[in-house]
Amino acid sequence: MSPASGHSAATAHVDEAENPLAGLAWLPDQKTLTITDVTKLKRLRRKQLSASTSFSLDPDMCSVSMVIDRLMPREDGAFEANQLGTAAHAVLEHLFSLPGPERTKARASAIAREYRENFEFANEMLGHGLAPLVHALNEADTAKWFREVDQRTHGLWEIEDPTQVTVFRNEMGFGASNEFNANIGKVPFVGYIDRVDKIVDPATGEIVGYKVIDYKMGKYKEPDPKYPNNPDDYGDQIKIYVAAMFGATGLWPESGALVFAKYHRARVIETTPAAVDVAVKRFEAAYDRMNSLADNNEYPTKAGPLCSWCVLVNNCPAAVNPRNGIAYEDLSNTVKIPFDELPAAEQAAGRNWPAWKKAKGVRKPGLDDDGNPLPLKAIPRGEAAFPTVQFPAPSDSDEANARRMTAGITNGAAQQPDPSAHRAPAPSTNTTEGNTPMTITAAAPAQKRLIEGVSVTDADVEGILNARSNSALAVTDLAAFTISELAKAGAPINNGSVNSLLDTLATIVQNVEFALTGSTSYQSGTNRLVRIALKQVVESLPLPWWEDFAAWDSWFEKARRRTSATVNAAIRLHAQGEQLPDAPYQTLAGLEKPAELEQTPAGLVNQA
Numbered sequence: 001m002s003p004a005s006g007h008s009a010a011t012a013h014v015d016e017a018e019n020p021l022a023g024l025a026w027l028p029d030q031k032t033l034t035i036t037d038v039t040k041l042k043r044l045r046r047k048q049l050s051a052s053t054s055f056s057l058d059p060d061m062c063s064v065s066m067v068i069d070r071l072m073p074r075e076d077g078a079f080e081a082n083q084l085g086t087a088a089h090a091v092l093e094h095l096f097s098l099p100g101p102e103r104t105k106a107r108a109s110a111i112a113r114e115y116r117e118n119f120e121f122a123n124e125m126l127g128h129g130l131a132p133l134v135h136a137l138n139e140a141d142t143a144k145w146f147r148e149v150d151q152r153t154h155g156l157w158e159i160e161d162p163t164q165v166t167v168f169r170n171e172m173g174f175g176a177s178n179e180f181n182a183n184i185g186k187v188p189f190v191g192y193i194d195r196v197d198k199i200v201d202p203a204t205g206e207i208v209g210y211k212v213i214d215y216k217m218g219k220y221k222e223p224d225p226k227y228p229n230n231p232d233d234y235g236d237q238i239k240i241y242v243a244a245m246f247g248a249t250g251l252w253p254e255s256g257a258l259v260f261a262k263y264h265r266a267r268v269i270e271t272t273p274a275a276v277d278v279a280v281k282r283f284e285a286a287y288d289r290m291n292s293l294a295d296n297n298e299y300p301t302k303a304g305p306l307c308s309w310c311v312l313v314n315n316c317p318a319a320v321n322p323r324n325g326i327a328y329e330d331l332s333n334t335v336k337i338p339f340d341e342l343p344a345a346e347q348a349a350g351r352n353w354p355a356w357k358k359a360k361g362v363r364k365p366g367l368d369d370d371g372n373p374l375p376l377k378a379i380p381r382g383e384a385a386f387p388t389v390q391f392p393a394p395s396d397s398d399e400a401n402a403r404r405m406t407a408g409i410t411n412g413a414a415q416q417p418d419p420s421a422h423r424a425p426a427p428s429t430n431t432t433e434g435n436t437p438m439t440i441t442a443a444a445p446a447q448k449r450l451i452e453g454v455s456v457t458d459a460d461v462e463g464i465l466n467a468r469s470n471s472a473l474a475v476t477d478l479a480a481f482t483i484s485e486l487a488k489a490g491a492p493i494n495n496g497s498v499n500s501l502l503d504t505l506a507t508i509v510q511n512v513e514f515a516l517t518g519s520t521s522y523q524s525g526t527n528r529l530v531r532i533a534l535k536q537v538v539e540s541l542p543l544p545w546w547e548d549f550a551a552w553d554s555w556f557e558k559a560r561r562r563t564s565a566t567v568n569a570a571i572r573l574h575a576q577g578e579q580l581p582d583a584p585y586q587t588l589a590g591l592e593k594p595a596e597l598e599q600t601p602a603g604l605v606n607q608a
Contacts, residue, residue: 020071022463025389030317033064033299033386036393044070045294045396048175048190051237054286058231062302063293064318065310072311078133078145085217087112087134087145088152088261089194090125092215095153095162096170096195103162105154112149116142128511132518152217155261166198168210174244177553182247184240185284193241199254209254212241212271219340220260222267231282234258238269239279295400297392308363309336315384336361459523471522477531478505485538489545501543504556508534512564516571533566534559 023037035041044067046053056066077083091111095103115122115134122131137145156162174180175190182189199209214237223232238256246252256269293299301318313319313328321328339347339358350358394401453466460466465475482502486493510520512530521527537559544551 019463020073021068021384021386024067024071025387025393026317027298027392028388028390030388031301033067033301034297034389034392035067035299036389038394038396040071041294041297041393041396045291046190048188049283049287049290050189050191051240051283052191054240054283055231055233055236057286057289057293058282059289060231060302062304062306062310063299064301064312064316065306067299068310068312078130078137078141079148081218083130083133084145084148084152086130087115087126087149088217089215090115091149091153092156092194092261093171094125096165096167100163100165103165105157108153109146109150112146112153116146123515128514132515136518152262155264156259158264159259159261159266166200166207167195168198169193169196172196172245174248177549180244180248182244184243184247185280187284187287189240189244189247191241191244193245196245196253210245210251212238212245212253212256214238214241214256214258216258216260217262218260219338220263220265220267234267235269236279236282239271239276240283242271242276243280243283295395295397296404297395305360311378312384313378314381315379315386336363457523459521469523470528474522474527474531478502478509481505481535485543489543491545504552505534508556508560508563511560512567515564516567529567529570530563533570534563537562537566 023035023040025034025036026032027034035044055061056069057063091108094111095108098107115126115131116137119131119135122134126134134145172180172193172195174182174192175188178190178192193212194215195213197211197213198207199211200206201208214234216234221234223230223235235258238258242253242256252273253271256271258267258269260266301316303318303320303322305322307313307316307319308321308328310316310319319328320326338361339350339353342350342362346362392404395404449465450467450472451461451464453461453468457469458466459469459471465472479498479502482498482505483493486497486501491497509527509530512533513520513524513526516530517524517526541555541559541562544555
């Protein structure tokens with residue numbers, strides 16, 4: 001189903017051309033995963049930790065599911081629950097940036113509709129993934145999308161009066177390139193607090209405290225009193241936010257709340273130091289577990305009821321139905337539907353079901369509104385058959401590898417294999433350029449890095465880049481341009497600088513390509529056109545060498561916009577055909593010279 005239908009779902013096919021799960025293997029017990037591709041392992045070891053990621057690292061959760069979620073790209077349609085939640089969050093973020101009297105239901109609806117009408121605004125607020133999907137919706141699906149977003153925002157007025165809220169911070173960002181930085185315990189924190197309100201004394205008008213708000217777009221959840229020892233992820237999220245705000249500002253929020261706007265309910269969360277301390281210790285334990293898993297490079301499975309929700313369920317040897325202990329039937333052609341999202345008639349028929357059955361949901365063939373099958377939610381059986389290796393692959397940490405080698409010998413256990421056994425032969429080094437030398441393999445590689453395929457349309461052959469393919473030409477073109485720009489600037493040519501600039505340019509290409517076509521591929525003609533445009537942009541908008549992060553961040557956005565404008569201008573010209581205006585230069589006549597150019601010394605032009 002194309003995105004234009006509005007019903008494309010998170011697909012679970014593994015693309016053979018660029019397999020995101022390549023480099024994964026089972027250990028002999030068939031219950032533990034190891035990562036043989038060190039670049040993928042590095043993605044699992046995060047320098048900063050978010051609250052949501054920390055919960056996936058809980059010992060009671062399946063770490064393999066966490067690995068798959070991290071590595072598998074999502075191709076969500078505009079009507080997926082997470083995408084609707086993103087849109088509703090964006091509406092509320094914008095709404096609470098407005099003056100109090102303007103925060104009305106009508107304005108919230110108008111903001112959602114502006115996303116459909118104004119692509120630049122949608123791109124800014126919804127992101128480069130969701131904005132094109134919303135703009136591709138047909139008329140009927142657009143109306144439905146508006147209703148779905150309104151359902152997730154309008155309930156807020158049943159909980160509070162937004163016109164009376166005094167906002168301290170809206171989308172308060174921590175870590176990465178955000179305004180605030182905070183360590184929670186020993187852990188660098190990354191994330192956003194949806195809203196922080198000032199608590200104002202109505203009698204005096206004085207600020208007497210602060211309140212942390214987090215919007216939840218799913219169904220209302222609270223801890224089950226039958227299981228008091230079960231962790232409360234939602235409640236702990238608020239407590240982690242309290243700790244982050246205190247660490248960054250010195251202000252301790254007196255209260256916190258989870259707002260389930262779709263269901264017209266809110267849940268107050270205790271924010272006493274004692275309560276927050278418990279959540280902080282859990283957060284620190286998650287960080288330790290993340291590093292321990294990566295150090296050992298062993299990710300154990302945890303079979304249970306959640307297996308049927310995992311995209312790997314058809315291919316995981318540990319996935320069994322907890323009711324009978326046997327492997328699930330092939331679930332690739334079905335989707336799991338929460339009880340409260342079933343048709344009204346089916347909910348009525350199951351109204352007397354026990355709570356556990358309602359919580360489990362119903363698995364059934366996934367169909368869109370027209371009765372057409374939705375894209376697969378689980379990877380079909382056989383498409384993710386990982387090899388088996390005898391020992392865990394090396395860690396991405398040399399220190400961890402040394403500890404593992406020592407432990408294997410001194411404890412009398414089976415000795416770990418030499419980490420070099422998983423890698424190419426020892427390289428010689430070129431120390432003539434840069435501070436960290438790039439490596440040059442002197443001996444023949446243990447595994448081919450390129451292969452001579454037959455057709456340019458095959459990006460790879462047997463998982464190896466096809467040197468004849470359009471993809472090979474595309475990535476080589478970008479890499480050559482990257483090193484050329486580094487050399488022109490006199491910048492060090494080493495692994496760090498090459499990879500950083502190459503990834504920066506590739507990200508611009510992919511963002512612009514996706515905005516134009518809804519997909520990305522180095523094989524595509526669109527990718528080639530965007531690369532051509534980007535090179536010209538770099539000529540007129542020089543890279544900000546020797547500048548700080550803010551300058552590079554600004555350059556990135558300018559370059560992305562100019563590249564997009566270049567290709568879109570070309571598309572407009574083609575659509576115009578031969579119907580050109582008589583005096584096309586009319587708009588150019590009389591342009592005023594910008595003030596910054598007036599102040600530029602003769603012979604120099606400020607291109608930034």
